[in-house]
Amino acid sequence: MTTKTDVDLQGVNGDQEAATVGIPYGKELMLLAEAVATGNQELLKETRQNLVHQAGASVLVDAAGVAANFQRMVRIADSMGIPVDDMESDLGKSVRSELDLTRFASAANTLQA
Amino acid sequence: MSFFEYLDSPYPIREDIKTEFTKFWQRLAQPGSWWTGAERIAIARETRSAISCSFCAERKQALSPYNVLGEHDSDSQLDTAAVDAVHRIITDQNRITRAWVESLPQSGISTEAYVELAGIVVCVFSIDEFHRTLGLDLENLPEAVAGAPSNYRPAQAEPGTGFVPMLPREGLTGPEENLWPNGRNANVIRALSLVPEAVRDWLALGSAIYLSVEGMANLVGQEDRAINRMQMELIAARVSAINECFY
Numbered sequence: 001m002t003t004k005t006d007v008d009l010q011g012v013n014g015d016q017e018a019a020t021v022g023i024p025y026g027k028e029l030m031l032l033a034e035a036v037a038t039g040n041q042e043l044l045k046e047t048r049q050n051l052v053h054q055a056g057a058s059v060l061v062d063a064a065g066v067a068a069n070f071q072r073m074v075r076i077a078d079s080m081g082i083p084v085d086d087m088e089s090d091l092g093k094s095v096r097s098e099l100d101l102t103r104f105a106s107a108a109n110t111l112q113a
Numbered sequence: 114m115s116f117f118e119y120l121d122s123p124y125p126i127r128e129d130i131k132t133e134f135t136k137f138w139q140r141l142a143q144p145g146s147w148w149t150g151a152e153r154i155a156i157a158r159e160t161r162s163a164i165s166c167s168f169c170a171e172r173k174q175a176l177s178p179y180n181v182l183g184e185h186d187s188d189s190q191l192d193t194a195a196v197d198a199v200h201r202i203i204t205d206q207n208r209i210t211r212a213w214v215e216s217l218p219q220s221g222i223s224t225e226a227y228v229e230l231a232g233i234v235v236c237v238f239s240i241d242e243f244h245r246t247l248g249l250d251l252e253n254l255p256e257a258v259a260g261a262p263s264n265y266r267p268a269q270a271e272p273g274t275g276f277v278p279m280l281p282r283e284g285l286t287g288p289e290e291n292l293w294p295n296g297r298n299a300n301v302i303r304a305l306s307l308v309p310e311a312v313r314d315w316l317a318l319g320s321a322i323y324l325s326v327e328g329m330a331n332l333v334g335q336e337d338r339a340i341n342r343m344q345m346e347l348i349a350a351r352v353s354a355i356n357e358c359f360y
Contacts, residue, residue, distance in 0.1 A: 007343060012350040019351075023343050033348045036246050037355035039164070048248060057124040058339035064246035065130065065322030066340070066348045072239035073301060073349075074358035076315065078206040079231045080304040081214070081276035084360055099354070106207045107359040109275070 009098050025055045029063055036067040083110035116252055124247055127337070133321035134240055134252070137314060141233065142255040146265045146308050147226040148233075150257035155189035156230055157237040157254055159196055162188040163203035170204075178208050194220035198227060202234045207357045214276040224277050225266055225307055232311025236318055243322060270307050280306040294326040301360065302326070323349075 011019030011030055019026035028051045035044035051060050076082075086092060087110065101107065117134040119126045141157060144150050163169060168183040175181045178201070187196050194217065201209055217227050244251050267289050270278040280289055282298040289309055293302060294316060305311035316326065323345070324335065334341035340348075353360075 005343065007347075011347055012354050014351070014354075019347060023347055024341075025344065026347055029340070029344055029348050030351050032246070033351035034355060036242060037352045041245075044246065045248065048246065052124075056339070061124050061126060061130075061247065062339045063344070063348055064243050066345045067246055067352050068239045068243035069319055069323035070349045070352040071242045071356070072235040072315070072318075074353050074356040074360075075202050075206045075235045075238065076231070076304050077301055077358055077360035078356075079202045079209050079214075079235075079276075080228070080279075081209070081211055082274060082300040082304050082360060085300050101359050104207065104357040104359045106357060110359060 009095065012099055025051065025059065028054050032060075032063055033067050036064075036071065078106050078109070081109045114253075114255070116255070119249070122247070122249055127321070130243075130321045133317050137236055137240070137318055138252070138255050140310070140314060141237070142258050144258065144260040144262050145229050145233075146310060147223065147229045147262050149262060150260065152191070153233055154254055154257045155191050156195070156199060156233045159187065159189045159191055159199040160203060160234050160237045161241065161251065162186055163200040166200055166204065169200050173205055178205055192221065194222050195230065198222065198230055199234050202231055203238060209276075211276045228277055228305055228307040229311055232305045232308060232314060236314050239318060239322065265309075267306070267309055274300060275304060278307050279303040280309075297326045 005022040007023060008015070008018035008021040011021070011023070011026060014030070014034065016027045016030065019030040023029070028047065032044075032047040032051050035047045048060060051063065084092070096102065102111070116138050117131045119131065141153055142150050145153055148156065162185070166186040168181075168185050171183065172178050172181045185196050185200050189196065191199070198217065214224070214227065218224065222230070241251050267280055268287070269280050269285065269289065271281060272278045280292065280303060282303070285292055289306075292306065292309055292312055302312065302316070305315060319325070320328070328335055332342050
C-alpha cells in the first residue's frame with residue numbers, strides 16, 4: 001500500500017521548498033536532518049526548538065530516532081564497502097539520476113565492484 | 114545501575130527505545146566475539162572522542178586521508194590502529210577503502226575484529242546521536258563484564274560482497290539459520306554478518322529508533338510513530354545525502 005502522494009525528491013538535496021511538497025513539516029524535518037548530519041550544534045538547537053514548536057515533542061523524538069539510525073546506516077555501508085543490491089531497477093536508476101548520486105566517492109563501492 | 118531512564122528529559126521517550134538502548138548497553142559490557150568487555154567499552158569511549166578529535170578534523174580537510182600524519186585525540190587504552198579505525202568510521206567513513214580494510218590485519222586487527230569494532234561504533238554513535246539531537250546528556254557507559262571473547266566465526270561467511278566476508282543470502286544453517294528477518298537479506302543487513310551478534314544488535318536498535326525490517330514493508334506509517342513513512346524517508350535520505358552515502 002502506498003499513499004499516492006506526489007513529493008519532490010530535491011528535498012533530499014536540500015531544497016527547502018521541495019521538502020514541503022506532500023510531506024507535513026517537511027522543511028522543518030529536513031533542516032533537523034541537516035543539523036544532525038553536519039554536527040552543527042547551534043543549528044541543531046535552533047531546528048529542534050522550531051520542530052517542537054511547529055509539530056510537537058513526539059514528532060521531534062521520532063525524527064531524532066530516524067536521523068540517529070541513518071547516521072549509523074551510512075557508516076555501516078561505507079565501512080563495509082557494500083554495493084547497491086540492485087542497480088537495474090527502474091526506480092533506483094531514476095532516483096540516482098535525479099539526485100546525481102554518482103558524485104559521491106562511495107559510489108565506487110558499487111560501480112567498481 | 115539503571116540506564117536510559119530519561120527522568121530529566123523534556124520530551125517523551127518511547128518505552129521501546131528505552132528498552133532497546135538498555136539491552137544494547139548490557140550487551141556492550143559483555144565479552145564479544147573478538148573483543149573483551151573492557152575493550153568493547155573502550156571502543157565506545159573512543160567513539161565519543163572521535164567527535165571532537167582535532168586530527169580527524171584536519172584529515173577530513175585533506176585531499177587524501179593518507180597525506181596527513183598525526184595522532185588522534187584518544188580517550189582509551191586501545192592500540193593505535195584500533196583508535197584510528199574507530200575515528201575513521203565516525204569522521205571520514207566515505208573514504209574508507211578496501212585496501213585500508215585489508216591492511217588492518219598487519220596492524221593486529223583481524224577482519225573479524227574490525228567488523229565487531231564497526232558494529233560497536235555505529236550502535237554507540239547512533240544512541241549518542243539520538244541524545245545529541247534531543248539536547249540530552251550522553252548516557253554513562255556501563256562497567257565491563259570480565260571474560261574472554263568467544264572467537265566465534267560463522268562457518269558460512271564468504272568473500273565477494275564489499276570489503277569483508279559476509280554470510281550468503283540463501284541457505285543459512287545452524288545458529289545463523291534465522292538471522293535474516295523474514296528472509297530479508299539486503300547487503301546492508303549482511304554487511305556485519307561476519308559477526309552475527311553485530312547484525313542482531315543493529316536489527317534490534319533499528320526496530321526501536323526507525324522501523325523493524327518487517328515494518329519497512331509498510332510504506333504508509335506505523336500507528337506507534339508520530340511521523341509517517343514519507344517524513345521518515347525524507348530525514349533518512351537527507352542524512353544519507355549529507356554523508357555522501359551512495360548506498
